[in-house]
Every structure is written in structure tokens, then in C-alpha cells.
Amino acid sequence: MGIFAWTVAAVLASWAFNAVVHLVWRPRAITRRLRAQGVAGPDYRFFSGSLGEIKRLRGDGSGLQLDVSSHDFLPIVQPHFRRIFWGTAKHMLGQRVHGKTGTVGQNENGLVLTDSEEWKRHLKVVHPAFNMDKLKMMTVTMSDCAQSMMSEWDLELGTKGGIVEIELSRRFEELTADVISHTAFGSSYKQGKQVFLAQRELQFLAFSTFLSVQIPGFSYLLTKKNVKTWSLDKKCKTFFFAGHDTTSHLLTWTMFLLSARPEWQERLREEVETACGGTDEVPTRDMLNKLKLLHMFLLETLRLYSPVSLIQRKAGTNLELGGIKVPKGAILTIPIATIHRDKEVWGPDADEFRPERFEKGASRAAKHPNALLSFSSGPRSCIGQNFAMIEAKTVVAMILQRFSFELSPKYVHAPTDVITLCPKYGLPMIFKSLKV
Numbered sequence: 001m002g003i004f005a006w007t008v009a010a011v012l013a014s015w016a017f018n019a020v021v022h023l024v025w026r027p028r029a030i031t032r033r034l035r036a037q038g039v040a041g042p043d044y045r046f047f048s049g050s051l052g053e054i055k056r057l058r059g060d061g062s063g064l065q066l067d068v069s070s071h072d073f074l075p076i077v078q079p080h081f082r083r084i085f086w087g088t089a090k091h092m093l094g095q096r097v098h099g100k101t102g103t104v105g106q107n108e109n110g111l112v113l114t115d116s117e118e119w120k121r122h123l124k125v126v127h128p129a130f131n132m133d134k135l136k137m138m139t140v141t142m143s144d145c146a147q148s149m150m151s152e153w154d155l156e157l158g159t160k161g162g163i164v165e166i167e168l169s170r171r172f173e174e175l176t177a178d179v180i181s182h183t184a185f186g187s188s189y190k191q192g193k194q195v196f197l198a199q200r201e202l203q204f205l206a207f208s209t210f211l212s213v214q215i216p217g218f219s220y221l222l223t224k225k226n227v228k229t230w231s232l233d234k235k236c237k238t239f240f241f242a243g244h245d246t247t248s249h250l251l252t253w254t255m256f257l258l259s260a261r262p263e264w265q266e267r268l269r270e271e272v273e274t275a276c277g278g279t280d281e282v283p284t285r286d287m288l289n290k291l292k293l294l295h296m297f298l299l300e301t302l303r304l305y306s307p308v309s310l311i312q313r314k315a316g317t318n319l320e321l322g323g324i325k326v327p328k329g330a331i332l333t334i335p336i337a338t339i340h341r342d343k344e345v346w347g348p349d350a351d352e353f354r355p356e357r358f359e360k361g362a363s364r365a366a367k368h369p370n371a372l373l374s375f376s377s378g379p380r381s382c383i384g385q386n387f388a389m390i391e392a393k394t395v396v397a398m399i400l401q402r403f404s405f406e407l408s409p410k411y412v413h414a415p416t417d418v419i420t421l422c423p424k425y426g427l428p429m430i431f432k433s434l435k436v
């Protein structure tokens, strides 16, 4: 055999060895150790008393949290979560999917992906971008972008006799991409738009990767999908990924819930008109601060339709949680969507939509102060949460000032999780102008 054939054989043998180690041997070893302690499989209730534990572990800087997942939103994907939980860290979602969707390529990790020292360094650099003064300035950009979206709606209303059906989820994706492009990329807004398009494609590629078996080394092969992923990866920036899809889904689900509850639509409109004025006014940051009911409404939307429905962490060391020894390398999933509907945590009305539960703030709405996990909690929690909440308030307030709306009969309720939770068939809504 020539040198080339030997090289190919050696590479194949190394892949096969890696595959056995990472897909068979290590997962089995971890499974055996957990089973020996009576942990039969991924059942989140087993850890349901451990929210305090999550906080404590995060608080000590280890970046380590836990929970084992049963994800009732997604029965189809469940077997894959099972595999993920029992697998080893190296080939797991936390690294692979985030790596493929969120960041700038193999050696240039973005903030969602980075670990320990590198993360601290990144955080120091980006944190000042989110201080309250900067956010105040960004509110103006947000309302400008929202205003330009709504001017288009006005035009459509004008040509269609004062009543128009608009598919909102797509419009909000464009809007939040617009906002993040203007705030993160400044004048190079067109470059931001390119990133937006690349990122959408990448998200679908990443999701299909997540559902298929991962063979170590295969992501380096020159397949069509890998080549596409690499080229798209280069264009993506963390903020872009983390910052616009999530916020657009929050807006979408808020509008869905508002259309399903006309009495709330009226209450919130009244609050907005009192604090911000009528159809032609543009809310300022100070006005937005007065919108308590809207704030509660957004929190309840985040609880029931959390844009990010699970997060994961790798056990960095052997550790003990709730009396269970979790071996180093196990992937622990925090099933946000499940926790958010847990009656033990939120009370018997956990499945009901009731913004009043947030009357005294998010930390006093449930039995545990950190039960609302949409933005995660602790040192690795969402850096853009204020940004997202301000953007959502600006946009919803401006819509309430200018339009009345109801759900189109075409709407089909099918929340679906493509890394973030969105309505599978969009959100068609019927709009009327409130301008006299």
C-alpha cells in the first residue's frame, strides 16, 4: 500500500475509534454510573427541587448548572435529548449547535460559546455596550425602525380599504434584524442584513445537524452541507444570532396572546396612551418605564412561550446534585419550558395565562426567585435582556397606539422549536388603523 492509502486508513481508523469512544463507550460508562444511583432516565422532576442548586453552582463561578430533561413541548425530539444527555460533552449540542449557529468560526468563538477565561475577557469588552445610557440611546433607534415598519403597514392599509392581514412573525424577524443591524453595525447596516440572511440559513442547517447522529471528525469533511456551514459561519456574529431571533419571537408571542385576549389589549392600550400619548407620539425610555402592565404581560409571555426553551451545561468535574453523583462530562439540560409550567413551582394555575402573577416582580411570582429562566440566570445569563425588553416594549406600545388587531382565521397554533420557539405557520393578524 502506498503512503496515501496508509494515511486514509489511519484517518478512518482514528474516526472509527473516536466514534466508538464518544458514541458508545463513554455514554455507556456515564449511563452505568447514573443508573447505579437509581437515575432511570431523563426526568426533570428528579431535579425539580434543585433550582437553588443551579443558582449556587452558577454563583460560584464554575459556570456549571444542571437538570435532566423531559421536554413536553417536543415529543418528537425527545429521543434526541435523551441521547444528548447520556452523551459526552465533546460532541454535544452546547458546543456543536452553538458553534455552528452563533459564532464566527472555529477559532473565533463568540460570547454564547466561549468558556471560562475567554468568556470573562469577552464579557468585559461587550458589557459596557449594554449600560443604561447606551440603551436609552438605542431606544431611539428601536422606535425609528418600528416607525418605518408601521409606515409600510399604513401604506398597505391605505391601498386595501383600511383593513389588512399581515403575517407578523416574518415582519418582526425583519424588524429585529433591522434594530440589531443598526445598533450593532451602525452605518454598515447592509452588512448586517447579509449576516441576517446567512444566520437564518445556518440555523436550519444547525437544527438538521442536531437531529442527526454526530460522527467525530465528519464535520471536517468536504461535504456540501459542511462547506455551506463554514461559509455561513464566517459571516455570523454572536449578537446577531442571540439578539434578534429571540426578541422577534417574544414580540410574535406577545401579539398572539394580546390578540387572543381583547380585554388585555384594551387595558394595555389605555396604559400606553396615558404614559406615552396617542397615535402620533413616539415613546421615550422614561415613558416606557411607566408601562407596568405591559412589563407584566411580557414576563407572562416569556413564561409560557419562552423563545429559548432549554439550555445546557457540561459537568466540568464530578459533582453531587440532589444526592445524585453526576460524572464529569455529562451534559445537563435545563428544560426551561417545562420548569415554566411546573405547578409545584408556579402554583395550580401554572398552565393559565395570568400576568398578574408578576405584579410584585419576577422574583416574587413563583415559589423560587429564579423560576423565570427565559434569560437564564447567574453569571452566564443573557447579556441583552434589558435590550430585548426595551425593544419589545417600544414596538408593542407603538402598535397599540396606532392599530387595533385580531387573529386571522388562517392562524394555526403550532409552536415549534427550531433552536428558538416560533409559530410553525407564522402569525397572520388582521389590522385596522386607529388614526381618525
Ligand code: HEM
Pocket (backbone or CB within 6 Å): 111, 112, 113, 119, 123, 238, 239, 242, 243, 244, 246, 247, 250, 306, 307, 308, 311, 312, 373, 374, 375, 376, 379, 380, 381, 382, 383, 384, 385, 387, 388
Ligand atoms: C427575548 C429575547 C432574548 C432571550 C429570550 C434570550 C435568552 C438568552 C438565554 C437563555 C441565554 C443563556 C444561554 C445559555 O446559557 O446557553 C442568553 C445568552 C446570551 N444572550 Fe440572550 N436572549 C434574548 C435577547 C438577547 C439580545 C437582544 C442580545 C444582544 C443584543 C442577547 C445576547 C446574548 C448573549 C451575548 C448571551 C451570552 C451571554 C454569556 O454567555 O455570558 N440576547 N440569552
